[in-house]
Amino acid sequence: MPSAPKPYHTFVTPTTSFHLATKPSLWLTVDEAAIAYQLPDLNHALSTFFANGDTSFQDSQHAITKLQIWHKLRVQQFSYHNKTLLSPQMLHAIPPSTTNPHSQYDSIIISVQPQSDWPRDGLAGHSVSQLRMIFRLAHSDLFLVYVQHFNIVPQSNLTNVSPATGMHLLRWAVQGNEHVGEVIPLTHIHSPAHLVPNFGQEAHSHLTCLSSYKFSNEFWLDKYWTKEFYYVLSPA
Numbered sequence: 001m002p003s004a005p006k007p008y009h010t011f012v013t014p015t016t017s018f019h020l021a022t023k024p025s026l027w028l029t030v031d032e033a034a035i036a037y038q039l040p041d042l043n044h045a046l047s048t049f050f051a052n053g054d055t056s057f058q059d060s061q062h063a064i065t066k067l068q069i070w071h072k073l074r075v076q077q078f079s080y081h082n083k084t085l086l087s088p089q090m091l092h093a094i095p096p097s098t099t100n101p102h103s104q105y106d107s108i109i110i111s112v113q114p115q116s117d118w119p120r121d122g123l124a125g126h127s128v129s130q131l132r133m134i135f136r137l138a139h140s141d142l143f144l145v146y147v148q149h150f151n152i153v154p155q156s157n158l159t160n161v162s163p164a165t166g167m168h169l170l171r172w173a174v175q176g177n178e179h180v181g182e183v184i185p186l187t188h189i190h191s192p193a194h195l196v197p198n199f200g201q202e203a204h205s206h207l208t209c210l211s212s213y214k215f216s217n218e219f220w221l222d223k224y225w226t227k228e229f230y231y232v233l234s235p236a
Contacts (some may be wrong), residue, residue: 007141013114015190017076019088020143024068024136033067037095037133037146038103041181045146049183051218070134077191080119080231089192093131093145100209105130107193108232110147114187120234123152128193129168130213132181143186149173150195153218166234168221169198194225 026036034042044099076088094104109118110173111126118126129147150170157163173180197207197216206214223233 013187015080015116015118018186020070020073025071026069027066028069029066033069039132039146042146045181045183066138068136073134080228086228091131091192093134100197100210102214105132107195108189109191109193110188111190113141116190118190122232145186146183148181167223170219170221174215194222195219196222
């Protein structure tokens with residue numbers, strides 16, 4: 001529909017379709033968003049994104065006053081084998097609140113480009129991250145996300161998967177005492193992901209269903225989450 005108002009809130013890449021509500025959940029300045037979402041490096045992450053982006057975004061950096069922020073993003077994908085449409089799934093990026101002091105941030109599979117070989121190549125060329133904020137810059141048609149990354153922990157069998165479970169073990173990527181994060185285009189998301197905390201010998205005493213990300217440092221990438229996810233992460 002050429003007459004539809006821009007930016008479009010429903011759009012697709014070769015792997016994934018996206019849908020956002022017409023109205024954002026929040027309007028915040030960058031500094032307000034950094035406080036609300038507990039992202040002290042948000043300003044730096046935006047500056048890095050602008051520095052690596054095209055000239056139009058570099059020129060508009062200093063004109064940013066507020067961000068439009070969404071709490072939810074709906075995504076839909078094809079099935080692995082026959083390319084039929086799967087049921088849509090909701091991704092959340094909801095900051096801490098009085099009802100949920102530990103927030104609600106979902107895990108995702110991303111790549112450095114919107115075009116990728118997902119799902120055929122599995123994690124090759126992709127990485128696992130946590131979705132921390134969904135937003136749009138003022139006067140821009142580009143939707144962005146702030147993500148924090150996980151690293152894959154090498155396993156003794158040289159295949160990066162546990163010989164017992166067949167799953168990848170992930171650990172928060174950190175620099176100093178801070179999680180490593182960055183701003184990327186929303187279209188670099190390729191799939192939801194499901195993580196299970198690795199409790200080790202003893203689970204954290206404050207661990208609840210709402211605080212598993214907060215009080216865990218290692219996670220299993222659950223390839224048994226869905227049939228389609230199992231096909232992607234299992235050897236042919």
